[in-house]
Amino acid sequence: MLLRLLLGVLCVLSATIAEAQLSAARPVPGWKQPKSQAFFLDNRLFVVLEAAERDAVLQLPRFSGVVRKAGWMADGAGELSVQPEPGYWSVKLSSVPAAGEKPVLVLELDQPVQLFDAERATTAQADGTVLLKARDAIVHGKNLRYEPQPHKNTVGYWSVAEDWAEWLLSTGGGEYSVEILQGCGRGHGGSRVQLQVQDQSLEFVVRETGHFQNFVWRALGQVKLAAGESQRLSLRCLQKPGGAVM
Known part of the structure; x- marks a missing residue:
């Protein structure tokens, strides 16, 4: 069996189609952002x-997914960019809809x-592979975060x-080959990282x-896991010689 860790065509939607979709959309469960409602x-x-005030910054909760496109429902109101933070996403309102248009x-x-749900566990695929995606990472600390931009997704x-x-x-238990998908900028290589799952670790x-x-x-080695639900696999840096771990 295999355990893989991933650290790594836009649709143009007219306002008329978007309005029809909004009328058919359902409320987002657990939405708590003030002065707004969310539907999907x-x-x-x-x-x-x-x-919507121009240049204001809107805070959104983190979602599990890549943001392909962000913008206003109104035609011609402009596209927007999503900036990830460790615990939420922010959107700077660099443009706003015209007066009278619904924001x-x-x-x-x-x-x-x-x-994003920190209590949602990844389950094995039909062939036994467990694919741990960046979008499902639970991050701890000051700067580490999930980046949902299409060219990043890391x-x-x-x-x-x-x-x-x-x-x-x-997992259902058994022996797993562990692989990681990693990238590292020029001049930042060489960090030592430890992967820990159950009572086993790989460096x-x-x-x-x-x-x-x-x-x-990268192939990291093998681990033998006991069957269980909501097990935790962690990545920690042991030594960082450059400006970033990876």
């Missing part, structure tokens, strides 16, 4: 604001809309050695790949 339909998130922010993700900003990440997984040295988004697969 398939892979589109609709955030209905009471008001509805639309995010298009690469999968059905789902709020756990990044690992500039503080004490920051660390973990994943929840459920590896981060390989410089020329850019933080130049990802390569």
Whole structure:
């Protein structure tokens, strides 16, 4: 069996289609952001604001998915960018809809809309492979975060050695070959990192790949796991000689 760890065509939506989708969308469970309501339909998130002020910064909870596109529902109101923070996403309102237009922010993700849930465990695929994705990482510390931009889709900003990440997984038990998809910018290689799961650990040295988004697969070794639900796999830095871990 295999345990793989991933650290690594836009659809143009007219306002008329978006409005029809919003009317069919369902409320996002657990939405707590003030002065707004949120709805979802398939892979589109609709955030209905009471008001939109140019250059204001809107805070959104973290979602599990890549942000393919962000912008206003109103035609011609402009696209927006999503900036990830360790515990949330921020959107600077560099443009706003025209006066009289309803301020509805639309995010298009690469999968059905789902709020990030630190208690949701990854289960094995049909062939027994457990694929731990960056979007499901539970991050700890000052800077480490999930980056949802399409060209990134990674756990990044690992500039503080004490920051660390973990994943929840459920397995049927057995022997697993462990692989990691990692990238590392020029001049930042050489960090020593420890992977820990149950009572077993594997250590590896981060390989410089020329850019933080130049990802390569690395074989780390094997672990023998007991069957169980909501087990924790962690990545921690043991030594960081450069400006970033990876």
